[in-house]
């Protein structure tokens with residue numbers, strides 16, 4: 140089975156079909172369920188629209204009273220969010236797992252993050268996409284695993300410890316190898332997180348980009364974002380860029 144296979148039931152559609160509101164003449168659904176549906180599965184629809192819709196007037200003069208309420212067809216299924224396979228790489232201790240923990244809807248505490256052994260897979264909905272992320276270990280002995288996942292990657296997140304200037308040449312070696320690899324699909328976006336911006340020795344993203352010669356990357360969209368995974372500062376912004384770039388590429392049919 141392909142390791143990239145998505146979940147059998149994407150997160151955001153698990154509540155469909157939406158139970159009909161009470162005004163439709165069906166057995167009343169519990170109020171709490173209405174709320175859950177409006178918040179979780181109907182993005183773009185205000186809570187007042189889904190939850191606060193009042194039943195039609197039932198005054199005796201209302202001609203609609205003469206007929207039993209006709210059952211309405213169930214609302215159309217919301218399209219499941221598009222899938223996106225993301226490979227997350229970078230040296231050990233750069234903060235990959237902490238970044239993912241900070242972006243997931245169920246945030247874990249920073250103290251809960253431990254060095255990754257091999258890799259971990261996470262799935263969550265973000266910015267209108269259903270992400271499947273492969274969080275690779277950056278430890279030297281596991282870096283050879285990265286290339287096994289290039290083929291099916293649709294985007295790469297490359298995490299840099301911006302406070303670790305000493306290892307910047309090693310970061311560059313790993314990055315050059317990744318970008319030159321024949322299995323990495325052409326044109327897929329690369330998001331660089333210059334992480335640990337909260338540390339006093341953190342280099343600004345421009346300096347990280349210069350050290351890694353990112354301006355040489357001409358054949359794929361890329362962006363570098365200064366972030367602090369520990370507080371989550373900058374992480375949303377990076378993911379928003381990635382989602383936006385992927386959506387635009389898909390619209391153009393690439």
Ligand SMILES: Nc1nc2c(ncn2[C@@H]2O[C@H](COP(=O)(O)OP(=O)(O)OP(=O)(O)O)[C@@H](O)[C@H]2O)c(=O)[nH]1
Nearest residue numbers: 231232233234235236237254255277335367368369
């Ligand atoms: N100060 C600071 N520390 C951070 C930040 N992000 C991560 N860390 C710390 O850096 C250490 C490594 O974080 P991880 O997320 O495990 O790093 P990783 O890249 O997943 O490491 P491997 O799984 O070994 O490849 C942990 O002690 C984190 O708490 C940050 O933004 N600021």
Ligand SMILES: [Mg+2]
Nearest residue numbers: 235236254255
């Ligand atoms: Mg990790």
